[in-house]
Amino acid sequence: MNYLSTRDKSLNFNFKDIFLRGLAPDGGLFLPSEIRHYNKSELENLSKLSYSDLAVEILLNFCSDNLSKDELRSLIQDAYKNFEDKEVVRIKKIGNINLLELYHGPTLAFKDIAMQVIGNMYDQLKVAEKKTVNVVVATSGDTGSAAISALNNRKNINLFVLHPHNKISNVQRKIMTTIGSNNIFNIAIEGSFDDCQRIVKDLFNENDFREKINMSGVNSINWARIICQIVYYFYTYFYIGKEKISFSVPTGNFGDVYAGYVAKKMGLPIDKLIVATNENDILQRVINTGEYKPDKVKPSLSPSMDIQVSSNFERLLFYILNEDDQKVASLMKNLKDKGSFKLNKEEINEIKKDFKAEKISDNETLSIIKEVYDKEKFIIDPHTATAFGAINKIEDLKDTVALGTAHPYKFLETVKKATGKKVEAPHQLEKFMEKDEKFDIVENNNEKIKKYILNKIQ
Numbered sequence: 001m002n003y004l005s006t007r008d009k010s011l012n013f014n015f016k017d018i019f020l021r022g023l024a025p026d027g028g029l030f031l032p033s034e035i036r037h038y039n040k041s042e043l044e045n046l047s048k049l050s051y052s053d054l055a056v057e058i059l060l061n062f063c064s065d066n067l068s069k070d071e072l073r074s075l076i077q078d079a080y081k082n083f084e085d086k087e088v089v090r091i092k093k094i095g096n097i098n099l100l101e102l103y104h105g106p107t108l109a110f111k112d113i114a115m116q117v118i119g120n121m122y123d124q125l126k127v128a129e130k131k132t133v134n135v136v137v138a139t140s141g142d143t144g145s146a147a148i149s150a151l152n153n154r155k156n157i158n159l160f161v162l163h164p165h166n167k168i169s170n171v172q173r174k175i176m177t178t179i180g181s182n183n184i185f186n187i188a189i190e191g192s193f194d195d196c197q198r199i200v201k202d203l204f205n206e207n208d209f210r211e212k213i214n215m216s217g218v219n220s221i222n223w224a225r226i227i228c229q230i231v232y233y234f235y236t237y238f239y240i241g242k243e244k245i246s247f248s249v250p251t252g253n254f255g256d257v258y259a260g261y262v263a264k265k266m267g268l269p270i271d272k273l274i275v276a277t278n279e280n281d282i283l284q285r286v287i288n289t290g291e292y293k294p295d296k297v298k299p300s301l302s303p304s305m306d307i308q309v310s311s312n313f314e315r316l317l318f319y320i321l322n323e324d325d326q327k328v329a330s331l332m333k334n335l336k337d338k339g340s341f342k343l344n345k346e347e348i349n350e351i352k353k354d355f356k357a358e359k360i361s362d363n364e365t366l367s368i369i370k371e372v373y374d375k376e377k378f379i380i381d382p383h384t385a386t387a388f389g390a391i392n393k394i395e396d397l398k399d400t401v402a403l404g405t406a407h408p409y410k411f412l413e414t415v416k417k418a419t420g421k422k423v424e425a426p427h428q429l430e431k432f433m434e435k436d437e438k439f440d441i442v443e444n445n446n447e448k449i450k451k452y453i454l455n456k457i458q
């Protein structure tokens with residue numbers, strides 16, 4: 001399987017290359033040159049598999065050049081042994097909505113599902129055998145802890161996690177800053193998540209620096225994250241057992257919902273993918289109006305979605321623009337130079353074939369959490385609440401699944417405000433809460449960050 005860049009189709013990388021690099025050298029995102037399409041009887045066969053076996057089948061399509069089926073099976077089984085459930089996810093009926101709980105991993109984040117696999121891939125692909133790899137990642141709260149849990153104590157790997165200072169929840173920060181051993185460095189940036197993400201992208205684009213530190217990334221722009229997330233769309237479809245289903249996805253960087261789009265491309269009968277945003281609604285705006293224009297980040301009750309530069313959207317653009325790499329490159333150049341780009345009517349209609357988008361305000365988020373609790377005696381977190389809220393705003397939806405992306409305990413202040421209830425600490429987290437926190441506050445400045453990293457790895 002050969003991988004190209006959204007901005008240059010002539011690039012030719014293998015899975016191991018793109019795994020390690022994360023971002024293409026031209027600043028574009030990696031995509032496979034082809035996507036396997038399953039027919040009905042192949043889907044029927046997949047439907048009989050356990051979660052881990054299904055993951056092996058799906059992932060093998062994208063990485064068989066570098067990993068054998070046996071290697072993949074053993075690393076996936078190992079990755080999921082620390083989950084609460086053998087089947088990794090739980091699916092429940094809450095009122096008339098199917099809830100897909102993705103938060104039963106070691107840090108109670110849906111990001112654990114991909115990150116635990118990725119941690120094992122670093123070892124299995126032997127990328128750090130000769131030279132230490134320095135992973136640099138930006139987080140809006142949950143990626144950081146999931147990455148730390150996955151890479152803690154791994155040989156020849158350091159992890160630098162950039163989070164926006166004072167803009168994540170207390171529980172999120174505590175998990176991140178208490179579980180790391182001495183290969184983990186937490187950096188609180190004096191800025192927003194978009195600043196953290198921009199710094200990481202800039203560092204990747206500085207060839208000298210990237211090579212000097214043997215830099216790697218595990219943000220949701222890393223294709224390995226996406227392929228791990230495709231699996232639960234298949235698993236849920238088989239579990240629900242209906243002809244066609246829709247998914248409502250709390251969205252920030254467009255990674256999770258993009259995995260659903262790839263699942264649909266692979267032949268899974270998905271009707272609509274619903275993009276649920278909070279007040280940082282760039283995706284809702286681009287899908288409904290065609291204008292992609294990042295605004296200032298507004299802190300919200302669902303901080304993991306407080307994102308205005310939604311990186312994975314570029315991967316959708318590539319297909320919407322009929323795989324015209326030059327057109328993608330020119331839109332991304334507009335974004336950089338003029339601060340926005342605009343899609344035409346046909347392009348918007350193309351997107352609307354697969355997607356719907358709704359924005360959920362903080363007030364709506366609170367009332368949804370309350371309503372679900374009052375009616376169903378069930379507590380959802382503010383991110384999951386946006387997925388519920390988006391479903392409620394759309395008529396004519398049948399058999400819809402809301403993705404539950406975080407455990408409510410992580411946002412207990414918000415949940416308490418909405419319901420008056422205090423969420424009990426899940427046992428996985430008890431061990432983090434009493435330890436000392438370890439993080440450094442650094443200016444929102446590329447040179448300062450580079451200096452910090454070089455200083456730590458000397």
Ligand SMILES: *Cc1c(COP(=O)(O)O)cnc(C)c1O
Pocket residue numbers: 109110111141142143220250251252253254255256257304305383405406
């Ligand atoms: C990361 C995250 C999201 C957004 O996922 P994307 O793949 O960036 O769209 C939503 N909810 C929670 C709790 C998250 O941690």
